[in-house]
Each structure stands twice: as structure tokens, then as C-alpha cells.
Amino acid sequence: MSRKDNCLDNAMAENIFGIMKSEFLYVEKFESVEDFVKVLEEYIEYYNNNRIKSRLKGRSPMQYRTLYLSC
Template sequence: HEKPILHSDQGWQYRLEKYKKKLKDKQIMQSMSRKGNCLDNAIIENFFGVLKSELFYLNEYNSVSQLHSEIRKYIKYYNRDRVRLNLNGMSPVEYRTHYFKNIA
């Protein structure tokens, strides 16, 4: 029941009708940053930089399925266990839980 979203900038390759059709055929929703606004992508660009430096560049993968499995594990680690200084030393899940508990 998952409905994946692919977010990108407005590069010419992402605006091609052939590309849009492939996404639609695979039931992937396309999301684009606003024109001239790179801040829309800043959060995900930062995450991909961290993912590559903490996981991808440190390992070798024998298959796409192995890489896929490792990325899924890393995302769980990133959200649940990896502490962030800008989140007061909490993981993203801990921070959200703490924040929403304290605003109620």
C-alpha cells in the first residue's frame, strides 16, 4: 500500500514526458522543488551525503538487493538510533517524541 514519492529539482531530464510517463507507469509520484529554490532539496541532499559517507563509500555490495537491504537498515538506524547534536543529542524519533510530548 506504499506510494513512493521521488523528489528532484526541476532539471530538464526530470521534466521530459518520457520520464514522467515511466514514473506514472510505476505508480511513483513526482515531486519537484520550486524553480530557483534549492532549499527544498537541502534536507534530502544532506541525508544522501551522510548516507553515502557513513554507508555506501565504506562497503562493497555484491548485488542491488544487498545494497537495498543495507540502505533500509541504515534508514532505521538513522531515524531511531543515530544521535544528532542539532537535535539535543537525540535521534530524530526521540526528538519528535520528546517535542510532541512537551507541546501537548
């Protein structure tokens, strides 16, 4: 749980939601809630396993975690 009046506690989640909105939510049109859930699951899979981030030295989040845990 975040501390009262501390915006830094939610910074990571807010960053991910902002990226998701700009890359996924505002770009797509959904026919139904089920369609939205299916496409959202696909986007989360893409974000974690395939999306390259320069902050992670050109790796996806999953690749970076795997490398970090293997050291």
C-alpha cells in the first residue's frame, strides 16, 4: 500500500498505464469487453516479452529480469 501523499509510490504503475494507453488503448477500437480483454492480454504478453526498452540496454523486461537473476 502506498503512503499517504507520496506520488513516487505509484510512479512505476502510472508509467506503465500511460504507455499502455498511448500504444494500445487509444489506437484500437473494441467490439466487446471480451475483445478488449483478449487484445489486452496479447499486449501485456508483448510488453513483457518482446517490447525492447533502451533503459534496459536493448532488452525486453523479461530478458532483463532473466539476465539479472542469473548473475
